[in-house]
Amino acid sequence: MEIRQLHYFMEVAKREHITEAAETLHVAQSAVSRQIGNLETELGVDLFVRQGRRVRLTPIGRVFLESTKQVIQMLDSATQEVQEYLQPERGTIRITYPISMAAYTLPTAISSFRQEYPNANFQLKQNIYYDVIEEVINGEFNMGLLAPVPVEVDKVEGHVLFTENVIALLPKDHAFAKAKDVRLEQLRDESFILLPEGMHFRELVIQACAEAGFEPNIAFEGDDVDALKGLVSAGLGIALIPEITLVDTTPRFTVKKKIKQPQVTRTVGIITPADRQLLPTEKIFYNFLYDFFRH
CATH class of the missing domain: 3.40.190.290 (D-Maltodextrin-Binding Protein; domain 2)
Structure with a gap:
């Protein structure tokens, strides 16, 4: 099983169309079909049901998709972590947050942080309160900026700023x-x-x-x-x-x-996953936020 096969599988599952997936991946349709076929042969199950030009995930295909997402997230995090250990000041900080944090709190903190770490990158996603918590739990993000800071929520830790x-x-x-x-x-x-x-x-x-x-x-x-x-x-x-x-x-x-x-x-603060460590650049930003709002 190859990482490439997993990426092809996820793209086909997302678009439910092999041709469209191939166009997005910038590869030939035959290459995508062949890799999906090899993957199904290796697993010994059908991951898709063909319906004309479209495809649909089988029940076992949906199960495999969820596991594949977790694997890809772990690989991406591992790769990012290695890169950030080498150059933490150039890493990426990914934060999810509700709209009430967008007008002043987050922009002010990021602006001040970038004066000290101008080469750091940010990936931001705006969402509603409960979805912010869910995104941190499921591994899409390692940091969420929230108000109020949740207490006694399984799988996340709240830190009041x-x-x-x-x-x-x-x-x-x-x-x-x-x-x-x-x-x-x-x-x-x-x-x-x-x-x-x-x-x-x-x-x-x-x-x-x-x-x-x-x-x-x-x-x-x-x-x-x-x-x-x-x-x-x-x-x-x-x-x-x-x-x-x-x-x-x-x-x-x-x-x-x-x-x-x-x-x-x-309260206004950060939530982080209880079962995962922050990446090096995220740790720098996390510590910066504490000092920034304390002063």
């Missing part, structure tokens, strides 16, 4: 626009603008309101924090958002207010 406040963003003509701060209970009759269901920050807001003794009246939903800001600017309601997303500027026609009684906070 800092704790941030969640604040209220109000239209500029709101009754509390000139107040120094607000109690969350004072907002019980407001129209709330929240992120969609399934987003972890939405759950945090609903839980905070519950602790203040009420269920928020959800008037609108926005796909991301910037959408929440826009809807508040339009006077359609209020939103609770992470304070760090307003570091650079407050949106037009809005005011931001600290929340007290109860103070709403969330």
